[in-house]
Amino acid sequence: MLIEKLMVAYMDTKANHIYYLDKNEQTILLDAIETGGLPNLEFLDAEEPDRFIEIPKVMNVESFSWMVEFESFHQNSELLHALNEDEPFKRFTDKVIELGLHEKWQTFQKDKVKNRIEMWLIENKVIEMQKQPE
Known part of the structure; x- marks a missing residue:
């Protein structure tokens, strides 16, 4: 099930969508870029910097x-x-x-x-x- 969700994130070519995998929870989080062009990243945890990894997009x-x-x-x-x-x-x-x-x-x-x-x-x-x- 996780792989299918990762596949959808990988194929999402919308420039303002950045997906992250929460390695601990095995969930996918969407961080839509704000109008100023910067990601929200509110869910990132400074105490666990390796917990979230950005999911690449198809080139x-x-x-x-x-x-x-x-x-x-x-x-x-x-x-x-x-x-x-x-x-x-x-x-x-x-x-x-x-x-x-x-x-x-x-x-x-x-x-x-x-x-x-x-x-x-x-x-x-x-x-x-x-x-x-x-």
């Missing part, structure tokens, strides 16, 4: 690489063409829908996001890497 370059990988997997010239047009994110999405690949794209993207969040949790020592069977 355009990462999203674009997923689209390229999806196109490469499907070998579709229409998708490739969409990636090379102006506004490639919109064009790609429109083309995926037009070609009836929307559900496959959603599943592909969700798997990429889940993998990214799991690695982030391991990197930040929130969860330990599962030992591989020998």
